Amino acid sequence: MHPFCIDSPERRDVTLFLALLSVILTMSIDRVVNHLTVSFPWWFDKPSVMVFFGILYELFNKYLWRWDLLRKIGVVKTPDLNGSWDAEIKSSFDGYAGSHTGSVIIRQTWTRISINMMTARSNSHSFAAALMVNQLGGDMLCYEYQNNPDPIVEPSMHIHIGTAILGLIGPDCMQGYYYSGRDRETHGSLSLRKIIEGR
Numbered sequence: 001m002h003p004f005c006i007d008s009p010e011r012r013d014v015t016l017f018l019a020l021l022s023v024i025l026t027m028s029i030d031r032v033v034n035h036l037t038v039s040f041p042w043w044f045d046k047p048s049v050m051v052f053f054g055i056l057y058e059l060f061n062k063y064l065w066r067w068d069l070l071r072k073i074g075v076v077k078t079p080d081l082n083g084s085w086d087a088e089i090k091s092s093f094d095g096y097a098g099s100h101t102g103s104v105i106i107r108q109t110w111t112r113i114s115i116n117m118m119t120a121r122s123n124s125h126s127f128a129a130a131l132m133v134n135q136l137g138g139d140m141l142c143y144e145y146q147n148n149p150d151p152i153v154e155p156s157m158h159i160h161i162g163t164a165i166l167g168l169i170g171p172d173c174m175q176g177y178y179y180s181g182r183d184r185e186t187h188g189s190l191s192l193r194k195i196i197e198g199r
Contacts, residue, residue, distance in 0.1 A: 001112040004129035004143075008077045011111070014060060022052035065110035077133045079168055081106045081141065082198030087117060089178075091188035104192055115143055121157065122149040139168040140176075147180070164190055 026049045033046060070076040087102040102119035115126035129143035142165045149157040162180035169175055172194040179187035 001107055001109070001114040002127055002129070003111060004113045004131060006078055006131045007134050010075065010077055014075065015057070018056045018060060019049075019053055022049045022056060025052045061110045076110075078110060078131060079133070079139055079141075079171075080108065081113070082108045083194050084196040084198065085174075085192040085194050087119075088191040088193075089119070089188060091186055093186045093188070096188070105198075107198065113143075115145065117145070120150075122147050124148065124162070137167065141166045141168065141174060166190065166192065 026047065029046055064070070065076050065078060066080050067076075083106060085104040085106065087104050089100040089102060090096050090098075091100065100119060100121075102117050104115065104117045106116075107114045113126070113129050115129065117124045124145040124147040126143040126145045129141065132140045132142070142163070144161065144163050147160050147162060149159065160180050162178055164176065164178040166174040166176035174192040176190055177187065178190050
């Protein structure tokens with residue numbers, strides 16, 4: 001998985017809250033230990049602020065950001081795209097002669113994501129992405145990918161870089177378009193529908 005950016009201030013706000021909570025937990029542990037006059041061996045030290053922060057941040061990054069309650073109260077705006085998706089592609093490569101199907105697997109944490117698409121002719125993987133959640137037109141996923149054709153397809157298909165821009169239409173559907181540059185110069189529509197939730 002690779003990092004992705006988002007146009008929401010939640011990463012700053014949540015990080016500050018987790019830092020404050022870490023300080024409070026450290027102070028609380030210190031007071032309890034001092035009150036109980038517990039003596040620790042020389043090789044063991046009380047948890048520090050950074051230990052608590054590291055644990056809390058890792059828990060939030062992997063699990064807590066998915067809680068519905070945090071979305072309802074507006075703490076988290078990052079869409080949870082984890083799961084398996086069916087893809088329908090229409091391409092200028094064949095003059096929009098018909099639809100091509102594929103499958104997409106999206107793995108995501110609060111700060112990292114990977115988008116992998118498999119079709120009968122090629123597979124692609126993302127290497128950069130952005131989620132836009134404060135747009136007038138609705139939430140959007142934009143990502144850049146590298147496409148690797150199957151060795152047995154026609155020679156005109158070769159490894160290339162492309163971009164996909166998808167609008168989120170509810171929690172189980174994304175629609176948009178893609179394009180690739182340089183000598184391929186293909187473009188088309190892309191529609192994804194979630195079939196299995198990922199965790």
